[in-house]
Amino acid sequence: MRSVNHLANLCLSLVLASCAITPKVAFENYVDTRSKPIRFQEKKTYSFDSAGVYFSNDFNGARLNSVQQLNDSTYRLGIWPENIPINPSPYYAFKVWSDTQQSLILQFDYPDAYRHRYLPKIKEDRSWVAADSISFQQIENQTLLTLKVNSSPKLISAQELHSSNEVYAWVDNLVKGKDSYVQFKEIGKTVLKRSFKVIDICKGSAEGKPVVVFITRQHPPEVTGYFAFQSFISTLLESGQESEAFLAKYRVLAFPLMNPDGVDLGHWRHNSGGVDLNRDWSKYHQKEIKTTVDFISKTLKASNSELVLGLDFHSTYYDVFYTNEERAATHMPNFLESWFSGLEANIPDYEVNEKPSNSTQPVSKGWFLNKHKAVGVVFEIGDDTPRNRIRIVGKQAALSMMSIMNSN
Ligand SMILES: [Zn+2]
Structure with a gap:
C-alpha cells in the first residue's frame, strides 16, 4: 500500500513538474515558434x-x-x-x-x-x-x-566577437567580490547543452521587493545592444548612493546571453531551433524563453513580488527605443517620460528617438506589459553607434532609471 501511495505521489509530482509554471500570454498575431531545422556549418x-x-x-x-x-x-x-x-x-x-x-x-x-x-x-x-x-x-x-x-x-x-565564453567571463569578473548580494547562476541548459545563466542581484531580504528584468542577445549579432547592457549593468553594480538605494529597494534579474547556442553557432538571428526567440513570448516553445519566464515567475512567486520594468537590449540600423503605447495601466505610468528627459539632460547632444506601438506579435516588451503590467522597452542601439557613445548611453540610462525609481 505504501509503495502504491509512493508511486501515486511520484506520478502527481511528475505531472506537476511538467505543468507550465508560466501561463501563456495571448497576442493579436500568432507566430509559429515551434522548432524548425537549421543548417549547421561544416567546421574546418x-x-x-x-x-x-x-x-x-x-x-x-x-x-x-x-x-x-x-x-x-x-x-x-x-x-x-x-x-x-x-x-x-x-x-x-x-x-x-x-x-x-x-x-x-x-x-x-x-x-x-x-x-x-x-x-x-x-x-x-x-x-x-x-x-x-x-x-x-x-x-x-x-x-x-x-x-x-x-x-x-x-x-x-561582422561585429566584435562576444561568444558565450567571453560573455560569461565578463560577468564572472564583474561580480567578483560581490557574492553577498550577486549570484551568477545556471538556471538551465540549452538544447545543445550550453549553460543558460542569470545574474540575480538582491541586497537583503527579497520579500515583497519589486523586480526589474534586463535581457540581451536574443539575436546573436546584436552586440551593440549588449555593449549598452554591459555598461548599464556595470553601473548598477558600481558603489554609489543611487546604486545603494536602488539595490536596497529593488531586485534585479539580468540575462546577459539569451541565445547561447545561436551566438556560438554564428547565427544571423535564430536559436538552435531555427526560431526568432523574440517571437516566442506567448507559448514559450523554445527552451531559452521557457527557462527565462519560468525563472521569473518562480522568483516573483517565492517573494510575493511584482515585475515592474523590463528592458530588452538589441541592435538595429540606428538608436531607437521601442515602447508600449499603454502607460496608464502599468506599475510606473510616468517612468518613460522622466527616463527619456533624464537621458536628454545628461548626455551631450542626445535626442531620444522613441517609437511607441502596441505589440501585436509575441515580443518581450509585450510580454512585460501583458503578463505583468510592467513597463516594457526594446532598447535598440545602432550597428555603427560609436562604442564610447554606447557606454555613455548605457551608463546614463542606468543612472537616470535608478534616480527615478529611488524616488518613486
Ligand atoms: Zn534584435
Whole structure:
C-alpha cells in the first residue's frame, strides 16, 4: 500500500513538474515558434596550399560556409543563414592567414535576397579595428575587403566577437567580490547543452521587493545592444548612493546571453531551433524563453513580488527605443517620460528617438506589459553607434532609471 501511495505521489509530482509554471500570454498575431531545422556549418580550415592561404571557421561564433579561389589574390566567401526566412542580419566571422605576407581581396557572397550590412571589424593582437573606406568597398553588387595577411591569423567579424565564453567571463569578473548580494547562476541548459545563466542581484531580504528584468542577445549579432547592457549593468553594480538605494529597494534579474547556442553557432538571428526567440513570448516553445519566464515567475512567486520594468537590449540600423503605447495601466505610468528627459539632460547632444506601438506579435516588451503590467522597452542601439557613445548611453540610462525609481 505504501509503495502504491509512493508511486501515486511520484506520478502527481511528475505531472506537476511538467505543468507550465508560466501561463501563456495571448497576442493579436500568432507566430509559429515551434522548432524548425537549421543548417549547421561544416567546421574546418579551408586550405589553398599553392597560394599558401587559409581560412577557418573552427571557433565559437564563426560563420563561413564556403570559400572559393577566383584568381591569384581574390577569394569568394559564402555566408549563409542558419535557415530561412530570416531577418536581414547577414553576420559573418572567420580567421584568415597565409604562409607569406600578401594582399588578398575577399568578396562577400550572400544568398540573393540578402545584402551586406555589417562593416567588417578586424582583430589583431587584442583590439578591434573597423575596416576603412579604402580597404572596404561596395561596388555595384560586389562587397570587397582588401586585406594584408601573414602567418599570424587575423579575425574578421561582422561585429566584435562576444561568444558565450567571453560573455560569461565578463560577468564572472564583474561580480567578483560581490557574492553577498550577486549570484551568477545556471538556471538551465540549452538544447545543445550550453549553460543558460542569470545574474540575480538582491541586497537583503527579497520579500515583497519589486523586480526589474534586463535581457540581451536574443539575436546573436546584436552586440551593440549588449555593449549598452554591459555598461548599464556595470553601473548598477558600481558603489554609489543611487546604486545603494536602488539595490536596497529593488531586485534585479539580468540575462546577459539569451541565445547561447545561436551566438556560438554564428547565427544571423535564430536559436538552435531555427526560431526568432523574440517571437516566442506567448507559448514559450523554445527552451531559452521557457527557462527565462519560468525563472521569473518562480522568483516573483517565492517573494510575493511584482515585475515592474523590463528592458530588452538589441541592435538595429540606428538608436531607437521601442515602447508600449499603454502607460496608464502599468506599475510606473510616468517612468518613460522622466527616463527619456533624464537621458536628454545628461548626455551631450542626445535626442531620444522613441517609437511607441502596441505589440501585436509575441515580443518581450509585450510580454512585460501583458503578463505583468510592467513597463516594457526594446532598447535598440545602432550597428555603427560609436562604442564610447554606447557606454555613455548605457551608463546614463542606468543612472537616470535608478534616480527615478529611488524616488518613486
Ligand atoms: Zn534584435
